[in-house]
Amino acid sequence: NAGVTQTPKFQVLKTGQSMTLQCAQDMNHEYMSWYRQDPGMGLRLIHYSVGAGITDQGEVPNGYNVSRSTTEDFPLRLLSAAPSQTSVYFCASSPLAMNTEAFFGQGTRLTVV
Amino acid sequence: DQQVKQNSPSLSVQEGRISILNCDYTNSMFDYFLWYKKYPAEGPTFLISISSIKDKNEDGRFTVFLNKSAKHLSLHIVPSQPGDSAVYFCAASRVGGSNYKLTFGKGTLLTVNP
Numbered sequence: 001n002a003g004v005t006q007t008p009k010f011q012v013l014k015t016g017q018s019m020t021l022q023c024a025q026d027m028n029h030e031y032m033s034w035y036r037q038d039p040g041m042g043l044r045l046i047h048y049s050v051g052a053g054i055t056d057q058g059e060v061p062n063g064y065n066v067s068r069s070t071t072e073d074f075p076l077r078l079l080s081a082a083p084s085q086t087s088v089y090f091c092a093s094s095p096l097a098m099n100t101e102a103f104f105g106q107g108t109r110l111t112v113v
Numbered sequence: 114d115q116q117v118k119q120n121s122p123s124l125s126v127q128e129g130r131i132s133i134l135n136c137d138y139t140n141s142m143f144d145y146f147l148w149y150k151k152y153p154a155e156g157p158t159f160l161i162s163i164s165s166i167k168d169k170n171e172d173g174r175f176t177v178f179l180n181k182s183a184k185h186l187s188l189h190i191v192p193s194q195p196g197d198s199a200v201y202f203c204a205a206s207r208v209g210g211s212n213y214k215l216t217f218g219k220g221t222l223l224t225v226n227p
Contacts, residue, residue, distance in 0.1 A: 004156070033214070040122075042202060042219040043157070058214065090156055092215075101147055102215060104156035 002026050006091050006105035013081040013112045021076040021108050023091030029103075030096040032074040036060065036087040037107075043090065049074055050096065081112045116140045117205050119218035127226055132190040134221050136203030139184065143205040147215070148177060148188050151200045160201070161188070193225045 007022045025032065033048035035058075045058030049068040063085060065077040074093075078085060088109050092102040118137045126132045136146075144165040149157035163170040163177045163186065170177050176189045190197055203218040 006156075035217075040219060042117075042119075043204075043215075043217040045214055045216075048214060101159040101162060104149075104158070106156045107154075 004091055004093050004103050004105035006089075006108050008108060009106065011108060011110050013078070013110065015081060015083060015112060017081050019078050019081065021078075021089055021091075021110070023074045023076065023105060024072050025074075025091075025093040025103070026072065027093060027095075027103065028071060029093035030071065031102075032068065032091065032093045033058070033102070034064070034066065034074070034076045035090045035092065037090060038087050046076065046089075078110075081110075083112045086110060086112045114139075115219075116143075117203055117216050117218040119201075119203055119221050121221050122219070123222040123224070125224045125226060126193050128195055129192045132188075132193045132197065132223055132225065134188040134190075134201050134203075134223065136186045136188075136218055137184055138186075138205050140205070140207075140216075141184070142207045143216075145206045146177070146179060146186050147204045147206075148175075149202045149204060149217075150197075151202060151220070157202060190223075193223075195225045195227050198223055198225045 004025045030051045034046040035043040037043050044060050047066040049055045088107050090107050091105045094102040147162040148160040150160045151157040161175045163179050179186045200220045202220045204215040
C-alpha cells in the first residue's frame with residue numbers, strides 16, 4: 001500500500017534551472033495538493049486540484065505550475081528556480097468527501113543555489 | 114494574516130504527564146479541524162480531527178477539545194510518551210463550502226523527556 005509517493009527525495013538546483021517534482025497516489029483520491037514547509041512558517045498551500053483537468057492556486061503559487069492529467073498524478077513544476085524556493089515540498093491527497101483527512105507524501109527537500 | 118495560530122513554538126514535558134498543545138483560529142468559517150504529527154524527514158501524519166458540531170473527540174491517549182466561542186482548540190496527550198516527541202500541526206478547513214484546502218498553523222515542537 002504505497003499511499004502518496006514523491007520523487008525525488010532530495011534535489012539541488014542552480015538558480016534559473018527548471019524541474020518537476022513528481023507526486024503519485026494510488027488511493028483513487030480526487031483531491032490533491034502541494035504544500036511547502038519553511039522554518040517557522042508551517043505548511044503553506046501552493047496549488048491544488050479537485051480532479052483530473054482541474055487545478056487552482058493556493059496561498060503561494062508564484063513560480064510554480066501544475067497540471068492534473070490523471071487522477072493518480074499531480075506534478076509540480078518550478079519554471080525558473082530561485083533561492084527563495086529552497087524548501088521542503090509535500091504532496092497530499094484526500095477523497096472528496098466531507099470531514100476527511102489528507103494523506104501526505106514523505107516530502108522533497110529542494111535546495112536552490 | 115495568519116488564520117491558524119499555534120503560539121507556542123515548543124513544549125517540553127516529562128514522560129507520563131499530560132501534554133497540552135494549543136491552537137487558535139480567526140476565520141469563523143472553519144468547521145473542521147485536524148491535528149497532524151510530523152517526525153523529522155517524514156511527511157505529516159494525521160492524528161485526530163474534530164468537526165465544529167462537537168466539542169470533544171477522543172482516540173486512545175489523544176483528545177481534542179474545541180471551544181467555538183473562543184475559536185480555540187487544544188490537543189491533550191495522556192500519558193505522554195517519548196515516542197510522541199514530534200512537531201504537531203493544527204489545521205483547519207471549510208468543508209461546508211466545498212473548500213477542502215487545509216490552513217496550517219506554524220507547529221509546536223513537543224519533546225517528551227524520559
